[in-house]
Amino acid sequence: MTAEAPDPDHKTGLSTRRTADGAEIGALIGAGFGLLFLIINTGQFSTLGRTLVIAVGVIVFAGIAVLAVRGLLRNRGGGGRLGESGTRGRREPPFGRAYWIIVLIEAVLLFAGARLLTSLGHPELGVAWVAVVVGTHFYALGRVFGLDRFHVLATVVTLCGIGGFIAFFAAAPAFIPVISGVISGFVLLAFAVWALTPTER
Template sequence: MTSEAPEPNTPPTPRGDTTGPQSEGRTTAAGAEIGALIGAGFGLLFLIINSSQFSTVGRTLVIALGALAFAGIAVFAVRGLMRSRAAASARDRRGPPFGRAYWIIVLIEAVLLFAGARLLSGLGHPELGVAWVAVVVGTHFYALGWVFGLDRFHVLATIVTLCGIGGFIAFFAAAPAFIPVISGVISGFALLGFAMWALVPVDR
């Protein structure tokens, strides 16, 4: 009676091995952690700036929720960055997400934000600034979704852009008080929510 000899030089895969074939298909997209931090930072800033017209209790609640969400995102994003660096040689990455394309997007965004805000102020409608910011920030996430390989950012881009457009609609509907709520607070929570979603692993 004979038995088959084990294959030489084939060490067993330990349980819980995150680099084995069973787990290679699920991981965060390239740049997801940094992208989540960027989105969450914008979201918290939107809440802080645009909740000033709320009551003291309402503003405190909005900012507290935003701060808690940002803190949670920051913890998971930093942990994800540390894990990805430790396992960099075993992960299938598209390449560094912060290449020339990323910085071109950021430069265009900065120019549009500054020029648009100055133009609106010059026309006597500075209250439309937050709506313009939401449109620019929203559309720039379309490009970032491509750079980071994170298609779900396209959904975020659509929501925030629509919030910005909603602010312009509120202005033309003679309801300017709703501009910071629609374009600012709602956009802020959308950014925070999608920053959390960005950290969910995707199929590679």
């Protein structure tokens, strides 16, 4: 029988549960969008309702920010992770050309779509359009950041955007900011928390 190679994690006592590469940055981006969705789309709520929704959003965002910053500082301090090849290391944050191209395309689509909907006399569909664009852009960001969970996020938020268009055609425009705005906001915050959940490595 051949002796098994020692597991470096067992020798050093390190846990094999780690967050995915790019999780901290991805979580901050998703949580930021989520909080913004809540702030913008609760204008029709009562004062108490709006205050409660935004308060919950701020508390969740603050928790995500603390966990994400702690993770980034820990990684910078040398607590590297095991890459997919099994070697210890940490990818640099992927703020390269691909990332900025995605952001540029997203900004153009958001602006152009909102202007078009307004010119057609349906500015209330703007939030639904934003949810569709933000949702689909997470497909690309999930690939750039190497965060497959964001593909699930992309699907759910995009469906929230489509739900807003369905509400419009169903003659229920009052539900558009709730479906495409508030629900999307909480979905983004929830998935940001999920992104920071350690997985087996």
